[in-house]
Amino acid sequence: MRHQDRGEEQDMSGRTWVAAILVLALALAGCGADEREDGGGAEGGFKPRGPVNFVVHTGPGGGSDEFARALVELMKKEKLIEGNWPVRNVSGGSGALALGYMAGQQGRDGTIAAMTPTWLATPLSTEEVSVRVKDLTPIVQLATEPQVMAVRADSPYRSLEDVVDAARANPNQLVQSGGSPTATDALAAEVVKADAGVKWRFLSFEGGGERIAALLGGDADMMVSAASDFTEQVKAGKLRVIATLGTEASPQFPDAAPLAESGFDVEVPVQFRGIVGPPRLSREAVAYYEKVFTDLTRTAGWKRYVEEGGLVTAVEPSAEFATSLAEEEKSMRELLDKLGLLAEE
Amino acid sequence: MDALQALADGFATALTPANLLWVFVGVAAGTVVGILPGLGPPATIALLLPLSIELEPASGLIMLAGIYYGAKYGGSTTAILLNIPGESASVATLLDGHALAKQGRAGAALGIAAIGSFVAGTIGVVGLTFLAPVVADLAVEFGPPEFFALITLGLASVMLLTGDSLLKGFISAALGLLLATIGGDIISGASRFTGGRPELLDGIEFIALSVGIFALGEVLLNVEQATGVQIFKAPSKLRELLPTRQDLRDSRFAIAQGSVIGFLVGALPGAGSTVASFLSYTVQKRFSPNRERFGKGAIDGVAAPESANNSETGGSMIPLLSLGIPGSATTAIMLGALVLYGLQPGPLLFTESPDVVWPIIASMYIGNVALLILNLPLVPVFASVLRFPYWFLYPAIVVVSVVGVYSVNGSMFDVWTLFVFGLLGYAMRKLDVPAAPLVLAFVLGPLFERALRQTMVLSEGGLGIFLERPLSLVFLALAAVLLASPLFAVGRRVRHAGIEDET
Numbered sequence: 001m002r003h004q005d006r007g008e009e010q011d012m013s014g015r016t017w018v019a020a021i022l023v024l025a026l027a028l029a030g031c032g033a034d035e036r037e038d039g040g041g042a043e044g045g046f047k048p049r050g051p052v053n054f055v056v057h058t059g060p061g062g063g064s065d066e067f068a069r070a071l072v073e074l075m076k077k078e079k080l081i082e083g084n085w086p087v088r089n090v091s092g093g094s095g096a097l098a099l100g101y102m103a104g105q106q107g108r109d110g111t112i113a114a115m116t117p118t119w120l121a122t123p124l125s126t127e128e129v130s131v132r133v134k135d136l137t138p139i140v141q142l143a144t145e146p147q148v149m150a151v152r153a154d155s156p157y158r159s160l161e162d163v164v165d166a167a168r169a170n171p172n173q174l175v176q177s178g179g180s181p182t183a184t185d186a187l188a189a190e191v192v193k194a195d196a197g198v199k200w201r202f203l204s205f206e207g208g209g210e211r212i213a214a215l216l217g218g219d220a221d222m223m224v225s226a227a228s229d230f231t232e233q234v235k236a237g238k239l240r241v242i243a244t245l246g247t248e249a250s251p252q253f254p255d256a257a258p259l260a261e262s263g264f265d266v267e268v269p270v271q272f273r274g275i276v277g278p279p280r281l282s283r284e285a286v287a288y289y290e291k292v293f294t295d296l297t298r299t300a301g302w303k304r305y306v307e308e309g310g311l312v313t314a315v316e317p318s319a320e321f322a323t324s325l326a327e328e329e330k331s332m333r334e335l336l337d338k339l340g341l342l343a344e345e
Numbered sequence: 346m347d348a349l350q351a352l353a354d355g356f357a358t359a360l361t362p363a364n365l366l367w368v369f370v371g372v373a374a375g376t377v378v379g380i381l382p383g384l385g386p387p388a389t390i391a392l393l394l395p396l397s398i399e400l401e402p403a404s405g406l407i408m409l410a411g412i413y414y415g416a417k418y419g420g421s422t423t424a425i426l427l428n429i430p431g432e433s434a435s436v437a438t439l440l441d442g443h444a445l446a447k448q449g450r451a452g453a454a455l456g457i458a459a460i461g462s463f464v465a466g467t468i469g470v471v472g473l474t475f476l477a478p479v480v481a482d483l484a485v486e487f488g489p490p491e492f493f494a495l496i497t498l499g500l501a502s503v504m505l506l507t508g509d510s511l512l513k514g515f516i517s518a519a520l521g522l523l524l525a526t527i528g529g530d531i532i533s534g535a536s537r538f539t540g541g542r543p544e545l546l547d548g549i550e551f552i553a554l555s556v557g558i559f560a561l562g563e564v565l566l567n568v569e570q571a572t573g574v575q576i577f578k579a580p581s582k583l584r585e586l587l588p589t590r591q592d593l594r595d596s597r598f599a600i601a602q603g604s605v606i607g608f609l610v611g612a613l614p615g616a617g618s619t620v621a622s623f624l625s626y627t628v629q630k631r632f633s634p635n636r637e638r639f640g641k642g643a644i645d646g647v648a649a650p651e652s653a654n655n656s657e658t659g660g661s662m663i664p665l666l667s668l669g670i671p672g673s674a675t676t677a678i679m680l681g682a683l684v685l686y687g688l689q690p691g692p693l694l695f696t697e698s699p700d701v702v703w704p705i706i707a708s709m710y711i712g713n714v715a716l717l718i719l720n721l722p723l724v725p726v727f728a729s730v731l732r733f734p735y736w737f738l739y740p741a742i743v744v745v746s747v748v749g750v751y752s753v754n755g756s757m758f759d760v761w762t763l764f765v766f767g768l769l770g771y772a773m774r775k776l777d778v779p780a781a782p783l784v785l786a787f788v789l790g791p792l793f794e795r796a797l798r799q800t801m802v803l804s805e806g807g808l809g810i811f812l813e814r815p816l817s818l819v820f821l822a823l824a825a826v827l828l829a830s831p832l833f834a835v836g837r838r839v840r841h842a843g844i845e846d847e848t
Contacts (some may be wrong), residue, residue: 060391061677069391070685073398084395092754093529093546100543101749125534128543175803176828203802204531206795209614209670210758216668218487219803232669232691266597308687340533 047288048110057098058092063226067273068114070309073292074301080292092182093123100133105278108311112139115276117269120325120332121182131236137281138325139289141274141316142297143306146190146250149243150230151222152215153236160176160192160243160262163222167198176201177211177220182341185224187332188245188268192259192337195266215239226271227252227310248268252310269332272314274321287316348475355703358403364704367404371411372712376719378412379419382431382556382749386416387674392597394682407708409682413675414466414658416711417618418716421458422652422727426451427742429560429749434618434654434665436555436624436784441639443563443648448642451728452586457596457644459649460723465604465652465716469659470709472608477695480660481667484612489799490810492613494820496793499620501824502627503786506777507841508640517778521786524549528791532798544758552640553762556789558780560746561763562770564739588644596648599629603652611660614672618657619788625653631827648835659709666702667762668692693791696809827835 046152054072056064068087075081090098095118105111115133123129149160157163165173178185186202193199203220205211212229214220216238227250233239234253241253245268249258259266275293277286296302299316306313336342358364378389390409405498416432416442424435425442438458445454500518507514528548528709529537539545588596603625610621629649630639639646664670669691671677683690695702733741750763773780804810811817 041708059674060387060682061674061679063670065391065678066681066684069681073395073685076395087391088755089429090390090755091547096543097754123449126529126536126543126546128539128541128546129538172805180531201805203799204795205615206531207615207672209664209672212666212670213485213614213664214488217488219488232689234692235689236692238692309684325510342640 006169012020022108023306024133038057048202049109051083052081052104054085054087055090055111056087056103056224057091057095057113057115059089061235061277062089064114064116064273070305071114071296074299075292075296077301078296078299080295081141085091092274093126093128093281094182095119095236096126097138098130098203099123099133103131107280107282108278109282112275112277112289113284115274115292117184117271117328117332118180118182120329121187121336124329124333124336125182125341125343130275131194133325135279137277137279137280138294138318138321139275139281140284140318141276141321141324142271142293143273143311144314145226145271145273145311146248147185147224147245147268147271148230148250148253148256149189149222149224150234150239152218153237153240155221155240155302156242157222158242159257160259160264163200163242164192164196164198167193167200168196172199172201174221175203175219176200177203177205177223178212178225179206179208179211182269182336183270185245187339189224191268191335192245192264193265194338195264206271215280223226225270228308231310246313251307251312266333268333269328272328273311274316274325290318351699351703352474352707354699355705355707356710357405358700358704359707360366363706364404364407365711368407368411368708368712369715370406372415372716372719374408375412375415375417375698376419376716378839379416379431380422381752382423382429382552382746383752385432385675385753387678390675390678390682394678394685397682398685399848402683402688403704405686406682406701408703409679410662410705410709411565411712413679414655414712416465417466417655418459418720420648420654421462421634422455424721425454425458425572425647426727426730427560427738428563429524429742429746430552430555432553433551433788434622434650434657435621436559436619438647438654439559440626440781441641441643442561444642445644445647446728446731448806450642450644451731453588453592453644455724455727456586456721457592457648459717459720460593461596461600461603461652462655462720463713464656465607466655466713466716467710468604469608469656470706470713471612471659472656473659473662473709474706477667479664480609480612481664482822484614484664484672487613487816488814489796489803490814490817492615493793493796493800494811494817494824495613495616496620496796497788498820498827499624499789500581500625500721500786500793500823501827503630503664503782504827504830505627505630506640506779506781506785510777511780513776514543514782515781516785518782522790524554524783525787525790526626526794526814531795532802541822542758544756548791549609549762549787550750550753550756550759552753553759553790554688554766555784556746556750557763557766558770558773558784560692560742560772561767562780564742565771566774567735568739568769586728592644595635596645597634599625599645599648600652602628602632603649603654604656607653607656608660611657612663612672614670617673618654618661621653621657621794622650623785623788625649640781662706662709665681666694666705669694719734733738739788827830 004321054068056068060063090101102113119133123132151157215223241256244250244256244258389412420431422436423429423431424439426444428443429434467626482534503518527535529546606625607621610616626649633645661672664672665676671680680690750759
């Protein structure tokens with residue numbers, strides 16, 4: 001045996017060994033990077049043992065991803081948590097995979113997720129998804145994100161009425177840019193259109209950047225999104241925000257009239273951000289997370305974050321959040337049904 | 346010149362010892378990430394975000410940018426040596442890069458990739474420095490019709506990837522297009538051909554598909570054929586480990602056109618480096634004097650896509666920095682980093698935060714030099730990986746592939762997908778069906794469909810819009826010329842058919 005091995009050894013010059021060590025080190029680095037799953041896993045108790053697995057349904061750089069990372073940074077700075085809570089991106093299928101992942105974490109109190117209304121819409125509009133938000137454990141709602149409508153600065157439209165009037169005069173000629181047809185921005189516009197009895201077209205883009213580019217470049221006439229997506233463009237004189245598609249005015253654009261002031265007596269889906277846990281999360285764990293996040297919303301750091309990000313603090317503790325989720329899901333179902341987007345069950 | 350003065354100020358900040366250190370940390374981490382398949386730049390930047398938040402904004406962003414373009418250097422290494430695309434943009438590189446490696450010219454391929462990356466990466470940053478406002482306006486004007494025409498040109502260039510049999514090439518491309526239809530449809534919200542699997546709602550994972558077809562397919566074929574003989578011709582002398590003067594001369598045009606194509610495609614939101622590298626590869630194949638060597642180990646077939654891939658970085662920073670619009674996943678997370686620092690990314694970033702923007706741009710010049718210094722001496726080291734006996738190398742490739750694919754989404758479903766496409770890659774090699782058209786069609790298919798349907802929304806179903814928009818007209822005309830050209834060459838191709846095995 002030894003003799004045979006020697007032949008191989010001679011082949012392996014010094015340089016080869018360096019390469020071998022390098023490859024090994026790289027392989028290890030790769031494994032290490034992926035070892036962040038299942039940080040918690042502690043059963044029972046008031047405090048999670050080890051880092052909490054913070055699930056989001058978008059890839060790095062997506063809306064929920066940024067939100068979750070910002071929350072963790074803020075909580076670390078305010079000493080509300082010890083150590084890091086790694087954000088886990090379970091992206092795919094507009095929340096479908098994240099829902100499935102959370103269902104699989106049943107009873108594990110080391111896993112939580114940041115959710116948006118997409119988590120309600122996707123299971124209703126996609127046959128492949130059998131998990132519902134009601135299967136999960138609501139922990140706390142943190143904020144709402146008012147949706148505003150923006151047009152180019154040189155656009156003739158100065159209010160939602162202008163847009164609706166233009167759409168009435170020229171049916172199906174205006175173009176709204178956005179993403180998925182079941183996202184809050186698209187649904188809110190659909191409600192307005194249905195109420196006014198007008199039509200305009202909807203142009204879907206995969207990436208957020210492409211949506212704004214289409215508006216800036218002139219292919220689209222208007223776009224609905226969170227206020228923070230437009231702040232800088234408005235400051236630079238490229239876009240103008242003309243209306244808020246919600247009940248209250250956006251703090252960043254107080255002049256953009258909310259729906260009621262524009263003469264629309266309708267309810268539109270609200271973009272909210274909340275925290276949910278896996279099914280059968282223990283009561284102690286719910287209480288712990290509820291308190292940590294509620295405490296966060298009282299800090300100065302959170303207030304600054306909310307202001308800059310165009311959010312509105314809207315804390316709803318677990319029980320209340322559960323009730324409003326059930327209501328939101330019901331109206332979401334009706335809306336999707338009306339639009340023909342409801343999946344057959 | 347304003348830009349020069351601002352750039353000089355940027356260098357003053359970027360050249361402080363601390364910031365130089367962060368450039369090196371960034372590009373070194375990027376290189377490692379690029380080498381490993383799976384964990385890509387967005388995920389790595391996300392991982393290091395908590396660390397970078399502790400630093401000054403300029404330092405942190407210099408490091409994050411270093412990861413971004415550093416990963417692009419590293420991606421070519423595993424592609425050339427092991428036929429594993431380290432990241433999606435490296436697929437075009439492995440077509441000729443791995444063929445060169447098998448001929449004992451891995452060093453030349455790695456060397457030209459590093460040199461091309463350096464030159465093109467720097468040209469991309471020069472473009473970012475001086476052309477940002479102009480290019481940003483152009484990028485915004487580039488709407489769905491123009492995008493559709495550009496992708497049509499890309500699909501037409503599949504013709505150039507068919508190898509010896511046009512028919513087999515088309516079969517491969519058609520298969521790629523069919524596979525690309527799996528998944529959710531963003532326009533209507535409906536899902537297609539998912540078989541009820543939520544894992545398929547976003548379509549087949551590209552990394553699983555490409556690593557399966559190329560890396561595992563190759564391993565399976567070689568295992569079958571292996572008789573204990575070394576598959577790779579091992580280079581013996583150090584001189585053979587670097588590109589020759591002739592290699593450099595052959596790659597001049599490739600590096601130049603790759604730099605331009607990569608930069609321009611990079612500036613378009615939604616296109617990305619995979620499109621850039623494939624476009625540059627096919628352009629090179631069309632105009633190269635040693636066209637017939639393509640797919641069998643053409644050095645300019647490595648230089649072109651690698652150059653495009655790296656100048657793409659400079660281009661893609663333009664919409665991010667001058668408009669506040671992220672065009673890709675990586676720039677999206679960098680936008681998030683800007684926000685976490687309390688900066689306001691948008692059209693005013695250049696004027697309101699020059700103390701952050703210009704050091705980042707200056708650091709990209711430094712980072713490219715650092716990457717060249719880091720990568721060239723490593724070429725012989727990496728190249729000698731191929732001296733490992735096959736009984737070590739093949740299992741290692743399988744392990745790296747599985748770990749890499751798993752780490753993309755942490756999904757076992759993706760690993761099974763990898764194996765399925767490994768078998769497909771093996772079958773295609775046995776039947777002498779080229780894999781490149783499948784992969785290109787798979788990448789471009791969804792972009793093609795989406796841009797077409799977006800255009801139809803804009804034009805209410807009319808096709809005239811493609812002719813009314815000048816840029817779209819130009820691309821479509823080029824595509825028509827490209828499609829017509831092989832008709833004249835069919836006779837020649839038929840004579841060549843079946844002579845040589847490609848793999």
